[in-house]
Each structure stands twice: as C-alpha cells, then as structure tokens.
Amino acid sequence: xxxxxxEGGGGNRRIGYHCLPMDEKQLLQAARGGDLDAFxxxxxxxxxxxxxxxxxxxxEPEAAADAAQQAFLSAYRHLKEIxxxxxxxxxxxxxxxxxxxxxxxxxxxxxxxxxxxxGDPEEDRDAxxxxxxxxxxxxxxxxxxxxxxRRAIEDCIAQLPPDQRATILLVDVHALxxxxxxxxxxxxxxxxxxxxxxxxxxxxxxxxQKGELPRLSRRLKSEAKA
Amino acid sequence: MIPRTPxxxxxxxxxxxxxxxxLEGAERDALERRLERDEALRRELEELRTIRETxxxxxxxxxxxxxxxxxxxxxxxxxxxxxxxxxxxxWGSALASLAFVTVAFLDLNSRGxxxxxxxxxxxxxxxxxxxxxRPPDEIMQPExxxxxxxxxxxxxxxxxxxxxxxxxxxxxxxxxxxxxxxxTDGCGGGDINADQDMERCEVQIVAEPEPERPSFSLPxxxxxxxxxxxFFGLSAVLLGVCAAVLRRRR
Numbered sequence: 001x002x003x004x005x006x007e008g009g010g011g012n013r014r015i016g017y018h019c020l021p022m023d024e025k026q027l028l029q030a031a032r033g034g035d036l037d038a039f040x041x042x043x044x045x046x047x048x049x050x051x052x053x054x055x056x057x058x059x060e061p062e063a064a065a066d067a068a069q070q071a072f073l074s075a076y077r078h079l080k081e082i083x084x085x086x087x088x089x090x091x092x093x094x095x096x097x098x099x100x101x102x103x104x105x106x107x108x109x110x111x112x113x114x115x116x117x118x119g120d121p122e123e124d125r126d127a128x129x130x131x132x133x134x135x136x137x138x139x140x141x142x143x144x145x146x147x148x149x150r151r152a153i154e155d156c157i158a159q160l161p162p163d164q165r166a167t168i169l170l171v172d173v174h175a176l177x178x179x180x181x182x183x184x185x186x187x188x189x190x191x192x193x194x195x196x197x198x199x200x201x202x203x204x205x206x207x208x209q210k211g212e213l214p215r216l217s218r219r220l221k222s223e224a225k226a
Numbered sequence: 227m228i229p230r231t232p233x234x235x236x237x238x239x240x241x242x243x244x245x246x247x248x249l250e251g252a253e254r255d256a257l258e259r260r261l262e263r264d265e266a267l268r269r270e271l272e273e274l275r276t277i278r279e280t281x282x283x284x285x286x287x288x289x290x291x292x293x294x295x296x297x298x299x300x301x302x303x304x305x306x307x308x309x310x311x312x313x314x315x316x317w318g319s320a321l322a323s324l325a326f327v328t329v330a331f332l333d334l335n336s337r338g339x340x341x342x343x344x345x346x347x348x349x350x351x352x353x354x355x356x357x358x359x360r361p362p363d364e365i366m367q368p369e370x371x372x373x374x375x376x377x378x379x380x381x382x383x384x385x386x387x388x389x390x391x392x393x394x395x396x397x398x399x400x401x402x403x404x405x406x407x408x409x410t411d412g413c414g415g416g417d418i419n420a421d422q423d424m425e426r427c428e429v430q431i432v433a434e435p436e437p438e439r440p441s442f443s444l445p446x447x448x449x450x451x452x453x454x455x456x457f458f459g460l461s462a463v464l465l466g467v468c469a470a471v472l473r474r475r476r
Contacts, residue, residue: 039295039300040294040295051286051288052284062290065289065293068289072293073300076295076300153281153284157281168281172281173282193239193248194235196242196246197235200277201242204276204277207277213273216280217273
C-alpha cells in the first residue's frame with residue numbers, strides 16, 4: 001500500500017509516500033503532474049489485470065509482460081488524454097491495442113494454448129498462479145477439477161480469432177460495458193454485440209467438444225446453491 | 227479448430243444480448259415468448275449463461291515480473307546519447323564531402339581552369355554585340371553619310387571620332403539619342419555643301435564608357451589546397467564507412 005504525505009515544509013510541496021494512503025484518484029492526479037512514484041502506484045494496482053488480458057491475448061508470459069509494460073509506458077506518456085473513462089477501462093483500451101498490434105506483428109500466429117504448458121517451468125508459473133488463486137477451502141480433487149476446467153476455458157479462449165478474443169475478454173472477463181469495449185476497440189456498438197455473441201457461441205461449442213460444458217454447468221449450479 | 231456456431235447467428239446474438247440485458251422492446255418480448263415454449267432455446271441460453279459466468283470467474287494472473295516503470299523507461303532521466311551515433315557520423319561525412327567539393331572547386335579556379343569558361347559564358351547584350359559589329363559610317367544617318375561621301379569624293383566618311391576604337395562607337399547619351407544614332411544639329415539637308423555642313427554641323431559621336439560588367443572573382447587558395455582536398459576527401463569516406471558499419475551492427 002502506498003502512503004502519501006507532504007515532505008518538508010514551506011515551499012516544498014512535493015508529495016511523498018509516507019503518511020497517508022492514496023486512492024486511485026489521488027495517484028492519478030499526482031501522476032498527471034509527472035510523479036512517477038504515483039504512477040507506479042497505479043501500475044501496482046492494475047498490473048495483474050493488464051497482464052492477465054495480455055497473457056490471454058498473446059499466450060506467452062514474457063511477451064505478455066512486455067506488452068503490458070509497454071501499455072503502462074504509453075499510458076504514462078498520455079495520462080493527460082484521459083477524458084471521461086475510468087483509468088481501468090482506459091488502460092485496458094491501451095493494453096488491448098498493444099496486444100492486437102503485437103499479434104499483427106506476428107502475422108496472426110496462433111496463440112500458445114495453456115493446455116501444453118506443463119513442461120516449461122516458466123509457463124508452469126502461470127499454472128501455479130491458477131492453483132494459488134483457487135479456493136483454499138476446497139479439497140484437492142475439487143481443486144484439480146477446477147484447474148482442468150480453467151485450462152479448458154483458457155484453451156478455448158486462445159482458439160478464438162484475435163478480434164473476438166479481445167472483445168470477449170473486455171466484456172466478460174473484465175466486465176466492461178458494450179460502449180466501453182466499443183471505444184476501446186474503435187468499433188461500432190453493434191460490432192461488439194455480434195463479436196460477443198459469436199465468441200460465446202464458439203466457446204460453448206469448444207467446451208462441448210471437450211466435454212467440459214456439463215461439468216461447468218453442474219459446478220456453477222452447486223456454487224449458486226451454496 | 228472450433229466448429230462454427232449454429233447457422234442462426236441472429237438468434238445467437240439476440241440470446242447473448244438478452245443475457246446481458248441489452249435487448250429491449252418488441253424484440254425482447256418476442257424472444258421471451260419463444261423461450262417459454264422452446265426448451266432447446268432455453269438450454270442454449272443456459273449454456274451461454276454458463277460461459278459468461280465462467281469467464282467472469284476467471285482469476286487474474288500475476289505477472290512474471292513487476293511492471294513498474296523505472297525513471298529511465300519513463301524517460302524522466304535524460305538518456306546519454308552516443309558520441310558516435312550513425313546519424314552523427316553520416317552528417318559528418320556529408321559536411322566533409324561538401325568541404326571537399328568546395329576546396330576542389332576553389333583550387334581548380336585558382337589554377338585558371340574556369341577562367342576561359344567564365345569569359346565565354348559572360349553575358350553580353352545582343353544589341354551591343356550588333357552595334358559593335360557595325361563600321362563607324364553606318365552609325366551615322368545613311369543619307370548624310372552618302373552625301374558626305376559624294377562631296378568629298380569618298381575621301382572622308384565623316385568626322386573622326388574623338389576617341390577611336392572599335393566597339394566604342396556610340397552617340398553621346400547626354401543628347402538623348404539612342405545608341406548608334408549620330409546627332410546632327412540642324413543639318414542633313416540634301417543640297418547643303420558637305421564641307422560647310424561639316425563645319426556647321428557638329429556631329430557628336432562620343433564614345434561612351436564601356437558598361438561595367440559584373441566580375442566574379444573567387445579567392446585563390448594557398449598551396450596547401452591539395453592537402454586540404456585530401457583531408458576532406460578521406461574524412462568523408464572514413465566517416466561514411468563508419469556510419470554504415472555502425473548502422474549495420476545496430
């Protein structure tokens with residue numbers, strides 16, 4: 001957690017991070033004034049979100065981290081251009097475009113599936129992340145089922161076309177409104193709606209093909225009852 | 227490869243929009259009526275709901291390294307520029323080439339290589355050239371000249387110019403005459419004696435001073451010019467090669 005306070009007295013009004021907690025709005029205001037420490041506070045708040053989006057778009061941990069950091073750098077340089085949108089949706093817009101640019105640079109090479117990541121220690125770190133984020137109250141068998149389901153979902157997401165993938169990640173995973181997603185991807189509202197529908201349909205078909213959809217459905221129902 | 231979704235993408239879009247609460251009006255009512263009586267459609271809606279809820283429950287992933295920006299990355303610390311960047315070397319090469327060409331030109335000029343060409347190419351007015359080519363007799367009025375020739379038996383062709391010299395036969399500009407036009411004050415009648423005429427009439431043919439022509443004189447170079455040429459030429463080549471090598475390495 002960052003702490004902010006005024007350092008020194010008299011004319012020295014530089015904001016430091018020692019005394020008071022700063023919320024996102026204060027950090028943003030300080031960062032707009034060129035305070036890199038304040039901006040790095042925003043980075044710490046949002047880096048998992050930006051990296052998750054980039055990783056699910058690109059499929060490679062290092063490339064995703066590079067794209068996310070590049071997006072943060074771009075955000076830092078254009079902080080004064082935020083108008084109306086929240087920092088979260090504005091950042092996701094930059095990350096989405098950075099990832100789409102990266103994928104275009106790779107000539108639309110298919111993303112790496114999470115299913116084949118068990119051999120590589122660097123990529124296994126993400127599988128570990130999935131395990132860490134699992135509910136600690138559930139037993140080992142339930143945790144394994146959950147991990148299998150997530151891998152199946154991630155694999156199906158990775159098979160979507162990049163435009164659909166970016167749209168479904170923004171709308172369903174990161175809960176942006178249709179209008180926000182349309183602004184982020186610079187497309188019409190109707191395009192977002194149809195991309196979301198096609199992506200959901202494709203994911204349903206993919207999970208059905210893997211036999212995971214009924215398990216998912218049962219799990220969601222049991223969670224709802226609990 | 228994911229198999230394509232059912233052949234009715236419009237229905238899928240309506241179901242997806244209904245799920246998100248963005249279907250309104252008559253379209254929403256029509257879909258709800260259809261859902262009441264169509265079990266397969268209800269099942270499809272449930273599957274889409276499952277997909278959406280699953281996606282929403284996906285966890286955030288921790289990045290493999292902190293994504294915070296260092297002052298150097300953010301550009302708040304001025305980056306030290308390389309002293310010998312390819313761009314600087316290329317500029318140096320271009321300047322050395324320019325200096326070489328300038329010195330070489332001046333050197334050739336000081337050796338007289340351009341003098342003949344400059345003299346040939348110097349601009350001379352066409353009218354002046356034509357006038358210079360005419361003999362003095364023709365400069366006077368043709369009738370007066372012929373009368374004088376008759377009267378003197380062809381021995382005199384008119385008064386001698388005070389300042390002789392080919393190419394300088396011009397009437398005085400102070401009389402207002404055009405160049406090449408002899409001024410004959412009140413004379414020129416056909417039956418007047420030519421000698422009297424010559425006494426009375428003062429033909430003023432004054433040589434006009436030659437107009438000043440622009441002269442371009444370049445400074446002569448000292449004897450060290452060949453060394454300067456060699457220095458600048460070699461510098462241009464070496465700097466150019468270094469720039470190309472550095473650019474290729476980067």
